[in-house]
Amino acid sequence: MKLADFADILPHVGSISGDMDVTGLSFDSRRVQPGDLFFALPGTKADGAAFVADAVRRGAAGVVAARGAIRSPLSVPLIEVDDPRRALALATARFFGAQPEIMVAVTGTAGKTSVASFTRQIWEQAGFAAASIGTTGVVAPGRDEYGELTTPDPVSLHKLLAELAASGVTHAAMEASSHGLSQRRVDGVRFAAAAFTNIGRDHMDYHPTVEEYHQTKMRLFDTLLPPGAPAVVFADDAWSQPTIEAVERAGRKLLTVGRNGTFIALKRAEHERHRQHGEVEHEGRLYEIEVPLAGEFQLANALVAAGLAIATGLDAATAFKALKHLKGASGRLELTGTTKDGAQIYVDYAHKPEALENVLKAVRPFTTGRVVVVFGCGGDRDRGKRPIMGDIARRLADVVIVTDDNPRSEDPAAIRAEILAAVPEAREIGDRREAIRTAIAGLRTGDTLIVAGKGHEHGQEIAGRKYPFSDHEEVRKALEEMGQ
Ligand SMILES: CC(=O)N[C@H]1[C@@H](OP(=O)(O)OP(=O)(O)OC[C@H]2O[C@@H](n3ccc(=O)[nH]c3=O)[C@H](O)[C@@H]2O)O[C@H](CO)[C@@H](O)[C@@H]1O[C@H](C)C(=O)N[C@@H](C)C(=O)N[C@H](CCC(=O)O)C(=O)O
Numbered sequence: 001m002k003l004a005d006f007a008d009i010l011p012h013v014g015s016i017s018g019d020m021d022v023t024g025l026s027f028d029s030r031r032v033q034p035g036d037l038f039f040a041l042p043g044t045k046a047d048g049a050a051f052v053a054d055a056v057r058r059g060a061a062g063v064v065a066a067r068g069a070i071r072s073p074l075s076v077p078l079i080e081v082d083d084p085r086r087a088l089a090l091a092t093a094r095f096f097g098a099q100p101e102i103m104v105a106v107t108g109t110a111g112k113t114s115v116a117s118f119t120r121q122i123w124e125q126a127g128f129a130a131a132s133i134g135t136t137g138v139v140a141p142g143r144d145e146y147g148e149l150t151t152p153d154p155v156s157l158h159k160l161l162a163e164l165a166a167s168g169v170t171h172a173a174m175e176a177s178s179h180g181l182s183q184r185r186v187d188g189v190r191f192a193a194a195a196f197t198n199i200g201r202d203h204m205d206y207h208p209t210v211e212e213y214h215q216t217k218m219r220l221f222d223t224l225l226p227p228g229a230p231a232v233v234f235a236d237d238a239w240s241q242p243t244i245e246a247v248e249r250a251g252r253k254l255l256t257v258g259r260n261g262t263f264i265a266l267k268r269a270e271h272e273r274h275r276q277h278g279e280v281e282h283e284g285r286l287y288e289i290e291v292p293l294a295g296e297f298q299l300a301n302a303l304v305a306a307g308l309a310i311a312t313g314l315d316a317a318t319a320f321k322a323l324k325h326l327k328g329a330s331g332r333l334e335l336t337g338t339t340k341d342g343a344q345i346y347v348d349y350a351h352k353p354e355a356l357e358n359v360l361k362a363v364r365p366f367t368t369g370r371v372v373v374v375f376g377c378g379g380d381r382d383r384g385k386r387p388i389m390g391d392i393a394r395r396l397a398d399v400v401i402v403t404d405d406n407p408r409s410e411d412p413a414a415i416r417a418e419i420l421a422a423v424p425e426a427r428e429i430g431d432r433r434e435a436i437r438t439a440i441a442g443l444r445t446g447d448t449l450i451v452a453g454k455g456h457e458h459g460q461e462i463a464g465r466k467y468p469f470s471d472h473e474e475v476r477k478a479l480e481e482m483g484q
């Protein structure tokens with residue numbers, strides 16, 4: 001492509017020729033290929049402007065940077081913009097060109113992965129070639145890949161969207177994390193609808209206040225969703241009202257779901273251990289629904305997903321019928337094993353307070369014995385959540401084992417100590433493998449064990465190194481070795 005093809009996104013002035021070839025786009029100097037346009041992004045650890053010389057040395061054909069960020073003269077054209085991250089997102093969308101025709105995004109503290117996966121499954125059952133993109137990776141016809149980020153960077157994202165479109169995928173649901181929204185990773189995607197699940201405590205190391213965190217999520221509705229397009233809002237959360245107001249203020253089409261919802265109104269719900277039943281009203285008609293998954297919260301996620309599918313054109317009866325066949329996203333309150341005595345073991349991705357609270361509450365009514373939890377907290381992330389999660393475990397579980405999650409660069413014992421301060425009666429077993437084994441060995445009839453925090457993850461990051469690790473596998477191996 002030529003620079004002139006990006007004229008509306010990258011205004012080039014003076015002596016810079018629009019005839020300049022752009023053969024690729026890059027925001028990391030270490031990955032620049034000759035002919036790339038290098039975007040110097042102000043980051044959380046470094047400033048991309050400091051790597052411009054490196055990028056040029058590696059063959060960058062031009063540089064895009066924030067106004068005034070580059071002071072010394074360059075041997076290649078410099079294009080100055082107000083918001084380089086947004087410019088990168090828009091330019092990559094233009095560069096890769098195609099995306100699945102109908103794309104939706106879901107934001108919220110918890111439930112994004114589940115909603116994206118459920119929406120894909122509803123579409124699949126309706127006969128569409130559909131994809132989901134998020135924390136657990138990319139799932140599409142003939143494709144199931146593990147991913148690193150919940151919301152990929154714009155270059156990886158638009159390359160992927162173009163591949164999906166080329167392979168015939170017409171529908172895609174993706175997660176929009178607050179980091180992703182704040183860093184403009186999805187600014188180049190054309191959305192047909194967007195959804196909100198809930199707000200809880202998360203990423204308080206990145207967002208100064210919960211209000212700012214919520215406002216960042218609202219970018220999805222007030223900036224990225226086209227005016228008039230449908231916004232599906234879960235109506236039963238403490239943050240539903242501010243979200244509804246933000247959607248209405250922005251002039252998007254508000255569709256609420258849940259007990260307080262009007263687009264899909266949940267009239268009745270019954271919860272069984274591995275199954276949720278409900279009756280919903282949509283446009284004056286009643287539908288019986290069934291979600292074959294553990295955890296009351298999955299009913300909420302299923303309604304949001306059905307809302308997205310209906311809002312983008314699927315008939316309601318097909319969408320509601322599809323819920324009966326939903327499979328849970330990997331590691332979301334997933335029954336991973338049962339002991340000979342009938343104690344049940346779940347792997348769950350709760351790594352933030354509300355999620356842990358929800359999961360422990362969800363299994364209580366079906367647990368005739370004790371609720372046992374094994375969990376830790378990740379390093380280099382919000383420290384404030386550690387004692388909060390300790391307190392939740394103390395209140396809602398009968399047996400607590402505090403172990404390591406991904407300590408990353410932090411001292412694992414110090415992380416555990418911050419959790420244990422709120423739950424001093426807990427057992428401390430740093431080695432996650434041993435913690436899981438100890439918990440399983442102690443299970444009795446009627447007990448439920450929740451191994452929380454790592455869900456689908458394939459590795460454990462300790463002191464900057466990633467070691468292979470899977471909660472699923474550890475549970476299975478432990479049961480096998482104990483002759484269970
Ligand atoms: C804190 C954070 O969000 N960081 C993300 C951010 O990096 P950054 O821009 O802050 O990076 P930086 O190190 O400060 O560098 C600034 C710029 O200089 C460039 N650079 C740097 C070094 C060099 O030699 N040359 C060079 O050009 C970098 O490529 C970057 O463009 O932008 C990068 C590209 O999009 C991301 O890969 C990176 O994610 C890191 C790896 C990360 O761990 N992010 C997590 C916290 C995250 O995003 N999580 C969310 C939510 C998870 C959830 O709750 O579900 C997610 O969406 O996954």
Ligand SMILES: Nc1ncnc2c1ncn2[C@@H]1O[C@H](COP(=O)(O)OP(=O)(O)OP(=O)(O)O)[C@@H](O)[C@H]1O
Binds near residue numbers: 112332355
């Ligand atoms: N609607 C919900 N309300 C409360 N908790 C939920 C809800 N959905 C899921 N959870 C809890 O949150 C965990 C993560 O769920 P899920 O992966 O669907 O959310 P997410 O928003 O994608 O999270 P992350 O940002 O960590 O990727 C689940 O394992 C469960 O413990």
Ligand SMILES: N[C@H](CCC[C@H](N)C(=O)O)C(=O)O
Binds near residue numbers: 150377378381406453
């Ligand atoms: N997307 C989240 C995942 C956290 C998962 C948990 N296992 C941890 O390591 O804290 C993050 O990067 O903050």
Ligand SMILES: [Mg+2]
Binds near residue numbers: 113135136
């Ligand atoms: Mg997720």
